[in-house]
Amino acid sequence: MRIGAVEYLNTKPLIQDLAELAPQVELLLDVPSRLADRLQQGEIDVGLIPVVEYFRGSGYRIVPDVAIACQGPVLSVTLFSKKPWKEIETLALDEGSRTSAALVQILARQKYGIVPAYRPFPIGQAAEEAGTDAVLLIGDRAMRADWPGYPISYDLGQEWWDWTGLPFVFAFWAVREGVHLGEVQNALAEAKRRGLARIADIARQQAKLLHLDPAYCRRYLSHIIRFDLGPREKEGLRLFQKRAQEQGLIPADQELRFYPPRSSATLLVS
Secondary structure (H helix, E strand, C coil): CEEEEEECHHHHHHHHCHHHHCCCCCEEEEEEHHHHHHHCCCCCCCCEEEHHHHCCCCCEEEECCCCCECCCCCEEEEEEECHHHHHCEEEEECCCCCCHHHHHHHHHHCCCCCCCCEEEEEECHHHHCCCEEEEEHHHHHHHHCCCCCCCCEEHHHHHHHHHCCCCEEEEEEEEECCCCCHHHHHHHHHHHHHHHHHHHHHHHHHHHHHCCCCHHHHHHHHHECCCCCCCCHHHHHHHHHHHHHCCCCCCCCCCCCECHHHCCCCCCCC
16 A cells, blocks of 8 residues: 655655555655655545545545644644735745645735735745745745745634634545545554654654754644644634635535544555
8 A cells, every 4th residue: 555645754654654654664754745746647545635635536545543633733734925016916835735725825816915926935946036016835844934024924723723713724634535544543542642752752753853952843733733633623624615606616515524534444555
């Protein structure tokens, strides 16, 4: 079975022990946008995909109780800007992003009443090459960014919370049609349990690799990122779906369909 995950700090608690728990799994790491494409093309069986791609796809089912979400600031999804929101005329979107790209467009139009010209911002491109009033960055790149030319920063998790009073869900595990998880579903749940119990160790390990302060990484994983997909997260998810539909960013209504409970999953994908 091929599982695709994001190689960002906020996913490490979900995949840290996955190879040990599910040795039959091949774990592939990529940016969110490419993971969504690979799931759609059948190159992976399960993907930690941007939620907006769930609504754009068909036949996917959501693995219950696991998400990458926030309730207030998220720290790793940031709009860096030269101007206040209402003066932004051009905006570059991180090419690794899909959900955050949709969120910034929703906030721009529905919260602030602007429709800037959007441009892609390639992964690895330098800030000074953007040539726009604002740049959206996600993941570890956003957490490390220090751009003097963009003195204003807006945390999109906080922007959503201030506007709606609801958590925001950025990603979750999605299973493509025809795939039977079997015991892999138990492994995904156990990987999350173990990961959350080892936040301090994960933070120390990743801080060295990312050149970030260990205490900052620990606070981020312990108090900023939420890994549950509970009732409030689902409420925020449905509101995002509604707002995205209003703006033509996703097709008409699609219900949240969940993968069967672990007790009923008995088969492994061949």
